Amino acid sequence: MRLIRDPAILALMGMQVTVWAGLFYSFPALVLHWQAEFGWSTAEIMGAFTISIAVYALGAPLFGRLIDRGVAPFSMPLGAVIGAGLLATLSFVDTLSAFYLIWAAIGATMGLTLYEACFAIVTRARGADARQAITAITLVGGFASTLAYPLTHWLAGIGGWRTAICVMAALVILLAAPLARLAARNLEAEARALPQSQSPDTAQSAPRPFVLRLPGYWAVAGGFALAALTSGIVLSHLLPIMAAQGVSDDMAILAAAAIGPAQVAGRMAMMAAGNRMSALRIAQIAMATLAFGALMMAAAGWVAALVLAFGVLQGAGYGVVGIMRPVVTRDILGQRDFGAVSGAVSLPSLFLFALAPFLGAVLFDLAGYAPVLLLCMAAPVAGAALLQTLHRT
Template identity: 40%
Template sequence: MSWFSGQAAAVWLLAFGQTLTYAGVYYAFPALLPDLQAATGWSVAELAFGPTLGFLVMAALTPFTGRWVDRGWGGEMLTYAPILAAVGVAGLGLAGSPLIWWAIWAVLGVAQACCLYESCFAFLTRRLGAEARGAITKVTLVAGFAGTLAFPLGDVLGRSLGGPGALIAFAGLMLLAVPINAHAVRSLRRMERAGGIAAEATPGVLRQAMRRPAFWAIAAVFGMIWLNHGILLTYVLMLFADRGAAAGMATLAAACIGPSQVLGRLVLLFQGARIGNARATVWSLVGVVCASVALLSAGWWPLLIFAFAALQGAGAGLLSILRPMLIVDILGRRGFGTISGAVAVAPILASAAAPSVGAGLLHLGGPELIYGFCLALGLGGLAIGIGLLRRG
């Protein structure tokens, strides 16, 4: 697929749409957490339960959205769900109580299930087949800058508008994704009609996949890594401050996570044929483990937070691409949307639990407990991943 063909142009458009959506619905909360706490007076646990609830709803719906993609509805979800997401983020800025905050996050869970990576990747895999890895990599190359956009923008908007006002501004930014996604979907569907790709009926395919230990091993690996990543990302500014970093240094390091994701994905894009999915997965898991070691060691040398940002960003960023590819390699392409949606329940539940688990760890043992817990998660994911890939 040429980088500048009509098909590639549609893929790049989806990439920009994902960047805007992720910046508002995923990264705005950690970027604005200190401002939101100051503006509302609510506890970290009360604020964090909102994203947790959103991810729980997302986890419940993702197996269904995978089936909807298999039946040909992926384009509708990518086109219209960002509208619901933008309205929800704006509503968060107007929430007057924790109860309303939580209710809006539940609605955002519906939007996230329909328009974030899972649905986008399933849509592209169904449409492009063997070319999907290159397309998915391109999407994540651009969308990897969502955090880079959100953290500095959140710092500026939080200072000038306060946390709630900044959320409304993020919502306006997210609306730009709607026409971008709509044009990309129309372009890909014109090619789809020309290619004669039909909706796929996959009765029983999920039951067959779930009988295989590899299904549960993949779910376990990505569940553990996404719990690790979710905790560290949610509390990244607090953890960097605990390691002795000044506010500006902490914001800069957090903003480096996105470019690190992009750098790792560029390596995969240009060297993927030589590296292979299995080897890239192992090295990505090693990177996540080394990131936790760097963060733990930053108490002696705060500049190591930049090493953490580089390793965590590259490791988690590569794994977000490799999960759909591993599912295809190990479990097959038939019924991919359905199987991928079911596997995704584990990492989505982990992301749901991450803010609340992190708040609990902070309460029980402070930042040191988070460092040790996240290192243990990385080591566990690495061990299971090596065992899975050795068995083929």
């Protein structure tokens, strides 16, 4: 209940749902419109999303270090403003090269505004209490897809995809940017007001090992990266996969919209588990849920209604994995230099997430969506197995 009265956390809730809807989900929500208008292939279009997320991944450690140095009150609202401007610029695009350039630039603004930056400033200010705040933020952030898919579908039906993208840009600049400024200023003030012994900037007597050499780094980073591969493929190819499975447009939009509430439901179930289950075990269960969701999508070729089960399972698994990565990172690798460490842990996840749209498109062009869905089942199972090695650490 305390978090409901916390201005910084409330602001981050509103900011995250808006920037995720605008900067991220607007791409998969409008991909079919771009294919229809420009005639670009699936691989050509998804290559832009891959580059966007690759830029996001490359910037994550740098942006994390900047937040460690106290620049979040400037960088987070700036990212929202620039991202909104780039979204609006998409409405003038008529060449594939311009499309790629704009999405590459949007990738940098994702690094300044999405969950990695948000989690870094919250952990910097709240330390061991960050898990509760992160969970509250992502409970609301989970509704981003529920906002993006129906809203863009409706707007595109009224005035075309250009109208839809401009409205999403307006939401980001009018809502997300001022909320980011408010939240980051308050949380950075909290971090600077911490007692010297608790301050994240306090010098340590022992030198910090290079991040890649920290015990457990590769198991944490690799496990979550494999889960990210499935989420990246599914979220970017969501509507094309369902179309290939013979699912109607209305059923597809309903299943896509179900992902957001399912994220919230999954996170609430995680909160109910409380301290009775370790963060590692919760992460493994969430990864298994992702794999089962991909199985339901594959079965939708025979029973179309199973896409609703897919939407629930994908949303629940994706939502919980998103929370567990910073929590497991802090539990295994510590809080010191958390922004930089978290950025380094997220780097493999974001790279595979970036590769996922293009990889899925190539596999689809070669053999249809059957091998794509098989990969989506296998990858999170392998990720859960990799995290299992940490139980012995």
